[in-house]
Amino acid sequence: MKNIQKLPLAASAVFAVGLTLTACSSDSGTGTAATESVASVQGHVHGLGINPADNRLYVATHEGIFTPGKDGAAQRVGNSKDDFMGFTVAKAKTFLASGHPAPGNGGPGNRGLIESTDSGKTWKNRSLAGEVDFHALDYAHDTIYGYDSTNALLRVSKDGAAWDDRASLQALDIAVSPADPDTVLATTADGIAKSTDGGRTFAAGKQPAVAFLSWPRPGALYGLDDSGGLNRSTDGGATWQKAGTVPGGQAQALTAVDAQHILAATQTGVYESRDGGKTFTKRFTVAADDGH
Known part of the structure; x- marks a missing residue:
């Protein structure tokens, strides 16, 4: 096993495209639940999740968080139009995210780790504001695993406040064994890199x-x-x-809820499968923007 150093971005088209997705989002503040209905989700999708509290789909994007309304159309959650980058549903009503403020919102350009305990209506900073932009977050074993794209570093925290810095690597996404x-996996320019020591070291990536990546069941x-x-x-x-x-x-994003229930976002939409990926149904249309 060895630490992977920063890999050349040109090593893979897939990876180069992913690493350019440096959007802007996630401010604290009050908001009202799902009041603005839109024909399509605007901008790039950065994260997907199902909230166990209401079994509802939540979509984190370049311009806020959306969920289906009564008519099935996308509705904004809260009033934030920030850019939500790393995003995960940790537990019922509790979401974790990172990102940047919307233009004119002020505050630090990198939000660090932010948390919502009311299903995305309002957010508060937990740590690392102004220092870190997490492009990938995974919550497993009552622990937060985050890929810090600002410093090309895997960070791990039990409480969201104190962080343990682990391997340095260039990655796009991470997944932790349930x-x-x-056992932590990371997508790199060379393929999927594996760690068996909690992300302190990674083997070279393999095809x-x-x-x-998403790993809901062993x-x-x-x-x-x-x-x-x-x-x-x-x-x-x-x-x-x-x-x-x-x-x-x-x-653009992937979340497997269980072995059969899969959520994925591409350039044209947010799609859902209930049969392990054999068939997909479009939940939302995604409107292309500047690619961020």
């Missing part, structure tokens, strides 16, 4: 090359490549099989 807190690890190809591993990433294809072109 069975073992020491397949995927942009995003036997259900999913990887989404840049063009929307969905792959599944039942042995922790040792071998992979094609599970399906997400419509809509370039991948």
Whole structure:
């Protein structure tokens, strides 16, 4: 095992595209729940999740967080139009995120770790404001794992306030084994890099090359490549099989809720599968913007 140093961004088209997604979002502040209805989700999608409190889909984007309204249209959650980068549903009503403020909102350019305990209506800073932009967040084993894109560093925290700095690497996404807190995967220019010591060191990346990972069950690890190809591993990433294809072109986000329930975002929409990726239904249309 060895630490992966900063990899050349040109090493892979998939990775180069992913690393340019440096959006802007996530300010604290009060807001009202889901009042603005829009025909389509605006801008780039950075995260997806299902809130156990209401079994509702939440979509973190370049211009705020959206959820389906009564008519199925996308509705803004709260009043924030910030750019939410790393995003994960940690538990019922509790979301974790990072990102940058919307133009004119003020505050630090990098939000560090922010938290909502009211299903995304309002947010407060937990730590690292002005210092860190987490492009990937995973909550597992009552622990927060975050990929700090500002410093090309994996950070781990039990309470969201004190952080343990671990391996230095260039990554786009991370996933933690649901069975073992020491097994962490990262998507790199060379493929999927694996750590067996909690992210302190990573082996060199191995194929397949995927942009995003999600690991909801020990036997259900999913990887989404840049063009929307969905792959599944039942042995922790040792071998992979094609599970399906997400419509809509370039991948933007992936969350597997369980072994069969999968959420994915591409250039044209947010899609949902209930059969392990064999078929997908569009939940929202995504309107292209400047690519951030």
